Amino acid sequence: MDNSDLVNVLLVEDDQKLAALVASFLHQHGFAVRVVHRGDLALAAFSECKPDVVLLDQMLPGQSGLQVCRAIRQLSDTPIVILTAKGDARDQVLGLESGADDYVVKPFKPSVLLARLRALQRRLVQHVTKPDVLEFGRLSIDHDCRVVSLADERINLTTMEFELLWVLASAQGKLLSRDDILNRLRGIAFDGFNRSVDVYISKLRGKLNDNPRDPTCIKTIWGKGYVFNPFAWEV
Known part of the structure; x- marks a missing residue:
């Protein structure tokens, strides 16, 4: 595989x-990985290597993973996956509210992490044959173009x-359960405790x-779930 075809990953992990x-x-499966072991070195590494995705431990020396996540999110919409030893729903919600796109609870199997990364890749593939608006x-x-505009103002x-x-929006007017949404986003089922959908709905409403x-x-x-109202955006 040519190096230009590799997916660049920034891994911030103190272990x-x-x-x-x-x-x-990950290298064996077609990823190029840059590793740093301290939170206070992560932002400089991010600026240098311009990764396609960031794997970010939640508990780091120098600066916490949540602080790093918020700092990166101020600069970029690069996907961020939090690696956390904390399985508590509150900690997972904190990660999502800090700007993370996903989280994986330690200890995890490398194959599970690989599956999450590949799911992110699939979501980021752009269709070049025709516009999708x-x-x-x-x-x-x-x-x-991955651009959202409301009243001609970019969001x-x-x-x-x-x-x-x-x-x-693709299911305009149709009820989608949390299970429907998580399956379409991540390819996993709603487990009854996963609050990520509710967190993102709340953030979307605010924006x-x-x-x-x-x-x-x-x-x-x-x-039951959520419904996108296609008529709410009329003048």
Whole structure:
């Protein structure tokens, strides 16, 4: 494989044995991996190597993974996967609210991490044969350019926020359960404890000026799921 075809990964992990294992495994499967072991070195490494995806340990010396995540998110929408030893839902929600696109709980099998990375790759593939744009009044979603505009003003979304909006908008007017949404986003089933969908819905509503107390653009159907309202964006 030519080096230009490799997917570049920045791995920020203070456990050197784990980092070496993950880097070796990913390299065998077509990834180029840059490793740093401290949080306070991560941002400089990110700027230097311009990775396609960041694997970020939550507990790091120098600077926490959540701090690094927020700093990177200020600069880029590069996908970020949090590696955490904390399986508590609150810690996972904190990671997502800091701008992460996904999380993997330690200890994990390298094959599980590889599957998550490949899922991210599939979501990032752009179709070059024809434009893929959804328009609803003032709202425009361009999948090829990955641009969302509301009343001609560009809305900055993370990779996962964009993909969630695309999933909802593509099913315009149709009820999608959390299980439906997670399967379309990650290829995994809703386990009853995973709050990532709710977190991203909340963040999307905030960025799209949808009233969180009485949402009309992305409606909640209690106990069932969410519905994208295609008529809410008319002038």
